[in-house]
Amino acid sequence: MMGRLHRCGRMLASTRLTLVGMVLLAVGAGLSYGNPVTTSVWVLVTPLGLLSLNLFAAILVQPRINRRGGLLMFHIGLLSIVVLAALGRLTYYEAHIELLSGESFDPANVIEPRQGPWHMGELDEVEFVQGPYTVEYGSALKRGPTRSYLALPDGSGGWREEVVGDDTPLVLKGYRFYTSFNKGFAPILSWTPTGGVPVTGSVHMPAYPLFEYKQDNSWTPPGGSEIKFWLRLDTGYTEESAWVLDGRQASGVLIVNSGEQRLELQLGDEVALAGGRLRYEALNSWLGYKIFYDPTLKWLFFAAILGVVGLARHYWSKFDALSAAASLDSASPTTEKVVNR
Amino acid sequence: MSEATELPWLWAGLSAYAVATILAFRGVVILAKTSAISPPVRSNERLLLLLLVSGVLLLAMALGVRWERLGHGPFINLYELLASQLFSLGLIFALVYWRVPALRTSAVVVMPLIWLLGSWVLMLEPSDSHFPPTYNNNWLWVHVGFGKVFLSFCLVAAGLAGIILLRGVPGLGRWFAHMSDAALDQMAWRFMMLALVFDSLMLIAGAVWAQDAWGRYWQWDALETSAFMTWLSIGAGIHARLSYKIPVRVGALVILAIFGLAFVTYFGTPYFSEAAHKGVV
Numbered sequence A: 001m002m003g004r005l006h007r008c009g010r011m012l013a014s015t016r017l018t019l020v021g022m023v024l025l026a027v028g029a030g031l032s033y034g035n036p037v038t039t040s041v042w043v044l045v046t047p048l049g050l051l052s053l054n055l056f057a058a059i060l061v062q063p064r065i066n067r068r069g070g071l072l073m074f075h076i077g078l079l080s081i082v083v084l085a086a087l088g089r090l091t092y093y094e095a096h097i098e099l100l101s102g103e104s105f106d107p108a109n110v111i112e113p114r115q116g117p118w119h120m121g122e123l124d125e126v127e128f129v130q131g132p133y134t135v136e137y138g139s140a141l142k143r144g145p146t147r148s149y150l151a152l153p154d155g156s157g158g159w160r161e162e163v164v165g166d167d168t169p170l171v172l173k174g175y176r177f178y179t180s181f182n183k184g185f186a187p188i189l190s191w192t193p194t195g196g197v198p199v200t201g202s203v204h205m206p207a208y209p210l211f212e213y214k215q216d217n218s219w220t221p222p223g224g225s226e227i228k229f230w231l232r233l234d235t236g237y238t239e240e241s242a243w244v245l246d247g248r249q250a251s252g253v254l255i256v257n258s259g260e261q262r263l264e265l266q267l268g269d270e271v272a273l274a275g276g277r278l279r280y281e282a283l284n285s286w287l288g289y290k291i292f293y294d295p296t297l298k299w300l301f302f303a304a305i306l307g308v309v310g311l312a313r314h315y316w317s318k319f320d321a322l323s324a325a326a327s328l329d330s331a332s333p334t335t336e337k338v339v340n341r
Numbered sequence B: 001m002s003e004a005t006e007l008p009w010l011w012a013g014l015s016a017y018a019v020a021t022i023l024a025f026r027g028v029v030i031l032a033k034t035s036a037i038s039p040p041v042r043s044n045e046r047l048l049l050l051l052l053v054s055g056v057l058l059l060a061m062a063l064g065v066r067w068e069r070l071g072h073g074p075f076i077n078l079y080e081l082l083a084s085q086l087f088s089l090g091l092i093f094a095l096v097y098w099r100v101p102a103l104r105t106s107a108v109v110v111m112p113l114i115w116l117l118g119s120w121v122l123m124l125e126p127s128d129s130h131f132p133p134t135y136n137n138n139w140l141w142v143h144v145g146f147g148k149v150f151l152s153f154c155l156v157a158a159g160l161a162g163i164i165l166l167r168g169v170p171g172l173g174r175w176f177a178h179m180s181d182a183a184l185d186q187m188a189w190r191f192m193m194l195a196l197v198f199d200s201l202m203l204i205a206g207a208v209w210a211q212d213a214w215g216r217y218w219q220w221d222a223l224e225t226s227a228f229m230t231w232l233s234i235g236a237g238i239h240a241r242l243s244y245k246i247p248v249r250v251g252a253l254v255i256l257a258i259f260g261l262a263f264v265t266y267f268g269t270p271y272f273s274e275a276a277h278k279g280v281v
């Protein structure tokens, strides 16, 4: 019984199996290129599972690996990366959000949320308010730094400011908020249905300046008919020279199409449309964020560093031993025996 | 259009590399005649090293002039990537050439491989590039730095693998008679092992940077997929040697294949993915 178990372990620990696993992993990586939706995650999970089992068995039974500190450290690093990456996929959270200047973060407004089955984060407890933001552009619309000004609770009832953008995310409760290139304008509108109470909301126009040529959107008010909006913006943008996108400096005329009516609204204008009255209250701007949560990030980094340090150590001592052997060899002129070292 | 003021430096650097390449061939011809490391061989090697170092310095000037003009390093378009690799491959090969005399004949393979990049860069428009905001990150340096060492060690291994194969060509054996196949094989794989260490470091730094810049550490974009395959193929090559008695020539072919994969990762992916990484917009 024990003998059979041992044989099984030896087979599972075989470095020939490692090669099979590696080839399968390469195939899986090739199939995963570009994250196609049709490719199952199993093309990666299967070879990684096989390699992990193989490696685990080797660490247990192969003295060639478990008696050599550096090599052992390297392979444990590899195994840890696989385990951590798997944990990461089980606990991750990803979403997008578009925040208006002055708007508080509300998890109910996230777009396309995706999460692992074990995700237990506390997005509900994340609290901050989006302030203004600026994006610098060079000539020919070359995007430079993004600066987004946020207000965060300071823990003693007040607020503190934090500036994020590009490579610097906002990190709260483990959630990382990255500014994206996706941002634009949003007219703030009030709608007073005939005989009803007014409601105020915003219409997010397409990303700017990416869709500078089509700043339009539509909305159907409750009890009314569809209204089409077109925003004619003045942001100071020119192709030729550097420019800063700053919602506070921008203004825009809102062109409203409802049925046969076509009207141009300046800030503060109010018009009567079928089913109610529409008022153009303000011009605001929104900024898109990518939200990312993965509690394993730090550990993955440590595991990877542990791995390379182990590998470096292994080769250091191996090459040292080989050069010592080589100098001995050259001292006594025997035949060469440098195979597979 | 650009005013590529660095071009004269680039041409000068490449000219130095060109002469170094001729000297590499001259070296093996002398070696074949004298059949030992003789004084003429040594002086040829010294001259070659001098030219290589001059080429490296001239290319450093080319990169510096461009850097000064554009205000950012050579990290963005293919022209810049090729030019900076020409510099770093030359630099690291010069160091190895100086410190490890036994592999000097491999210059007859290494220099033509460097020329693949050299002739390519001459065909490209040296257009100005834009530095994306996400590149303002210290990990860029770590990532690029380790990547350069990795590719250079891969190149050295490929040079040695090339010699192993050339020795088998009738008539050329005399050029490389100073070392045995086994010793060449061992040295080539040692450089591959070192390459694996630096490749791993490059991948780690790249993942940290990607997390900062694009909010994800790994996404199987063209470059990441290709880079992972390269890393895995080195691991597989090393493991195959451990598990099977692989003939030296087959091992040499494996090394050249790995170098080919690394080459495609660095210089091929910009062709089928519009920016070096997909996240760059």
Ligand code: HEM
Pocket (backbone or CB within 6 Å): A013, A014, A015, A018, A021, A022, A051, A052, A054, A055, A056, A058, A062, A064, A065, A071, A075, A078, A314, A318, A341, B196, B232, B234, B235, B236, B238, B239, B242
């Ligand atoms: C896929 C990732 C892997 C990579 C990149 C990798 C890489 C390496 C490297 C670089 C060495 C050192 C070889 C030398 O000193 O020349 C090594 C040795 C070894 N590896 Fe792996 N390895 C991987 C996975 C595995 C797995 C899954 C196993 C499971 C059996 C394994 C078992 C071994 C053993 C037993 C040795 C020592 C062999 C010897 O020197 O006799 N490795 N590996």
